[in-house]
Amino acid sequence: MTKPVLTRRNALLSGLFGSGYLGLKAIATGLPAWFIANPRSATAADLECAIQSKDSLQYLIMNVSSMGDPISCNCPGTYDGDAAAAIHPDDATMAPVQVALGSKMYTAATPWGTLLDTAKSRTNFFHHVTLANNHGDQAKVSRLMGATTGGEMLVSAYAKLLSGCLGTVQAEPVSLAAGTTATELISYQGRTMPAVSPTQLRQLLTGSSGSSFGGTPGRGGSSNPQSVLVSLRTVRDTYLDKLNELAKQDGTGVQQKFLDALAKSQDQVRSLKDTLGTLLGSINADDVQGQALAAAALIAANVTPVVTVKIDFGGDNHSDSNLANEVAAHTDSKRGVAGINMILKALADNGLQDKTTFSTLNVFGRNLNGISKTESKAGRDHYGSHSVAVMIGKNVAPGVTGGVTNVSGGFGSSATALGAGDIDSASGAVVASGGDVSRLDTHVAMARTLGAALGIPQSQMDTALVQGGTGKVIPSAVVSVPT
Numbered sequence: 001m002t003k004p005v006l007t008r009r010n011a012l013l014s015g016l017f018g019s020g021y022l023g024l025k026a027i028a029t030g031l032p033a034w035f036i037a038n039p040r041s042a043t044a045a046d047l048e049c050a051i052q053s054k055d056s057l058q059y060l061i062m063n064v065s066s067m068g069d070p071i072s073c074n075c076p077g078t079y080d081g082d083a084a085a086a087i088h089p090d091d092a093t094m095a096p097v098q099v100a101l102g103s104k105m106y107t108a109a110t111p112w113g114t115l116l117d118t119a120k121s122r123t124n125f126f127h128h129v130t131l132a133n134n135h136g137d138q139a140k141v142s143r144l145m146g147a148t149t150g151g152e153m154l155v156s157a158y159a160k161l162l163s164g165c166l167g168t169v170q171a172e173p174v175s176l177a178a179g180t181t182a183t184e185l186i187s188y189q190g191r192t193m194p195a196v197s198p199t200q201l202r203q204l205l206t207g208s209s210g211s212s213f214g215g216t217p218g219r220g221g222s223s224n225p226q227s228v229l230v231s232l233r234t235v236r237d238t239y240l241d242k243l244n245e246l247a248k249q250d251g252t253g254v255q256q257k258f259l260d261a262l263a264k265s266q267d268q269v270r271s272l273k274d275t276l277g278t279l280l281g282s283i284n285a286d287d288v289q290g291q292a293l294a295a296a297a298l299i300a301a302n303v304t305p306v307v308t309v310k311i312d313f314g315g316d317n318h319s320d321s322n323l324a325n326e327v328a329a330h331t332d333s334k335r336g337v338a339g340i341n342m343i344l345k346a347l348a349d350n351g352l353q354d355k356t357t358f359s360t361l362n363v364f365g366r367n368l369n370g371i372s373k374t375e376s377k378a379g380r381d382h383y384g385s386h387s388v389a390v391m392i393g394k395n396v397a398p399g400v401t402g403g404v405t406n407v408s409g410g411f412g413s414s415a416t417a418l419g420a421g422d423i424d425s426a427s428g429a430v431v432a433s434g435g436d437v438s439r440l441d442t443h444v445a446m447a448r449t450l451g452a453a454l455g456i457p458q459s460q461m462d463t464a465l466v467q468g469g470t471g472k473v474i475p476s477a478v479v480s481v482p483t
Contacts, residue, residue, distance in 0.1 A: 023169035027272075027301045028235035029243070030264035032167030036239065039246055039255070046164070047258040053165035056482070057455040058393055059299045059352075060162075060306045061343060062155055063360040064175075066138035066183040069313035070326045070380055072365035072388035074109035076101065076125045076400050082432075083404035086368040086418055087375060089323040093331045101125075102398030111330045111337040116344050118353070119392050124477045126389040126449065127402035127420045127430065128442035130364050133384045135316070138183040138363040147444050147466050154361070154447055155306045156188045157464040161456050162305035167262065169303045176201070176291045177310035183363075186308060198290035201297070202283045205229070205276070229273045236269045275300055275350060288339040292346035299352055311339035317366070320379040344392065357393030357453055368404065370417025385419030389446050391477070395453045401477045402442055403430030428476035437470050444471025449478060457482045 026033040032050060035042050072078070078086045079096055088094060094109045102121055115123065130141045140146075142153040149157070155173045163171035172188045175195040186193045196204070206229065240263055247255050264272070279297040283290045291309040298307055312335045314326040330336040340358065347353045365387040366380035373379045385407060405421035420442055422435025437445050444465065451461045452473050458481065461473075475481050 023303065024232075025235055025239050026167070026169045027303070028232040028264070028269060029239050030262050030268070030302070031243070031259070032164075032262075033169050034164070035167070035258075036243070039243060042255070042258075044254045047254045049165040050167050051258060051261045053167070053455075057162055057166055058395065058453065059166070059356040060155070060158055060450075060454055061295050061299075061347075061356060061358045062306065062308050063311050063340075063343075063358070063390075064138070064142070064155075064177075064184055064308045065310055065313075065361075066135045066181055066363050067312075067315045068135065068362055068364040068366065068382055069315055069329070070317060070323075070366040071313035071360065071362060071390070072127075072386055073326070073368060073380065074330065075112055075388055075390070076106035076108045077127050077388070077403045077430075078368065079107035081403070081430075082406055083368070083418060086404065087377060089327045089377065091322070091324075091327045094327055101400070104399060106400060109330060114337055114341070116341050118348070119341075119344050121398050122394060122396050123390065123392045123398055124396050125400045126391060126442075126446045126474075126477060127400070127404060128387055128389060128446045129385055129420045129439050130362070130387050130443055131384045131440070132364045133382045135363060135382075136183055139187070141363050141443075142186075142361065144444055144447055144465070147447075147469075147471070149464055149466060152189070152464070153187055155186060155308060158451065158454060158456070159188070159304065159306040161451075161460050161464060162454065166305050167302065168305050169301075172304065173306035173308060174298055174304045175308045176294050177286070177308065184308070184310065197286045198283045198294035199286055201294045202280045205297075206280050229277050232273050233266060233269050236264060236266065272300065279346075279350070288334055288342050292342040295343065296346040296350050296352060299347075299356055300350055309343065311335060311343075311360075318373075318379045318381055321377075323377050323379070326380075340390070340392070354394045357391065357396065357450075359392070359450055360388070360390045362387050368418040383419075385417075387420070389450065391450055391453060393453055395455065395479045397477055397479055399428065399476070401428045401449070401474050405430055405432045407439065423474060425472060425474050426476075428474050437472060437474070441469045441471035444469060445474055447471075448473040452478045452481045455482055459483065 022033050025036050074088055096107050097110050097113045098105045099108045099113050132141050143151055159171055159173045172193055173186050175186045276297055279293045283293050288311055295307040312329050314329040317325050347356050364382050364384045367374040367383045402423045404418050406416050407419035408416050420439055421430040422439050423437040424431050424435050425437050448461055473481055
């Protein structure tokens with residue numbers, strides 16, 4: 001009966017550390033796994049990219065939900081102009097307030113006003129259309145409804161483009177919240193990746209709660225639950241000595257510069273060990289707080305460029321009298337906006353806030369108006385004509401991109417109802433029609449814009465996306481557009 005568990009554990013360990021614990025060597029030295037595996041194969045371009053990536057590229061934490069939560073129903077961009085006709089909960093805790101995003105004020109439900117002040121100057125609400133209408137369409141939405149090259153998921157496309165220069169242990173994204181929902185599993189180059197929960201990650205990396213993983217790599221287990229972390233310093237010294245000797249023998253000037261720039265000192269390894277021990281030791285459950293700590297640990301250890309999490313904003317609220325579930329999720333201390341704050345705080349507490357971008361990706365949104373149940377505040381149905389990506393990061397320009405207007409032929413609505421409109425790419429403003437970014441291409445535009453916020457040059461995004469249509473980066477939503 002234990003064989004499947006052991007097989008899964010070994011599979012997860014292999015994914016995180018690779019053959020011969022290559023990943024552990026990378027974590028301990030601060031050097032990319034690909035370099036440690038074959039330092040002589042590294043080109044000058046590879047080395048320079050890794051050196052420069054510290055300031056130019058971002059890690060990504062993406063909140064992925066196949067539930068189609070009503071996160072898009074009460075955020076900035078759903079109250080003013082045409083959106084004044086949108087239906088919102090009557091509960092006082094969801095009353096509209098003014099929220100400062102950068103130098104501008106926007107109307108939103110009260111919980112959005114509790115977003116960390118440090119985040120408000122780097123948050124953008126990007127209104128777009130997914131065209132999906134079923135929970136099972138999450139994988140299609142993750143592939144931009146056919147707009148990604150080779151059918152790769154967006155998170156995996158980002159990970160491929162980021163991993164080499166960030167020097168992460170693995171290129172594959174890590175899902176921390178998809179274990180119970182198959183539609184939220186990640187695929188990478190056609191392979192479905194195993195999900196790892198926060199508590200599983202704690203067990204794998206610290207040896208706690210009965211895991212047999214521990215001791216010196218390759219020499220069996222140990223009764224010391226922190227033995228893997230403690231061994232980082234020994235691993236560092238062993239492999240850095242070898243690599244420095246190799247660099248002296250036949251290394252180029254850029255190789256030595258590369259080692260000097262990226263190699264961790266003993267003090268840095270000690271600090272990392274303490275950080276990982278604290279983060280992992282604080283994980284008590286697989287809730288949002290556990291996901292926040294686990295995501296911070298994975299990024300601090302440079303395991304992966306992309307991590308997916310899941311924060312509840314109200315779930316599948318077809319039948320939701322007085323929109324009570326929607327209210328509860330938005331205002332709960334462990335869900336909704338508070339959940340986003342948990343992620344951001346875990347990053348800030350570990351010095352990762354300027355290295356990591358947060359975003360959301362829902363399979364679809366929910367009706368803003370136009371159907372009887374929503375008009376009577378008895379619930380909301382699946383709605384592919386409007387969704388919102390919340391983007392938060394150092395390279396994100398604060399504000400609202402696109403927005404809500406009256407559209408015809410919306411899924412599950414009357415002939416005319418509120419939905420995401422076209423976008424004027426120069427200003428980022430919503431337009432009822434005639435925008436140079438069609439509402440049908442706003443999903444791709446969101447993906448391109450998020451890629452720009454991650455520091456990915458548009459020429460590389462071109463290779464990740466099928467060309468065509470009007471989906472393009474929106475410059476006003478990012479600090480700058482990498483070329």
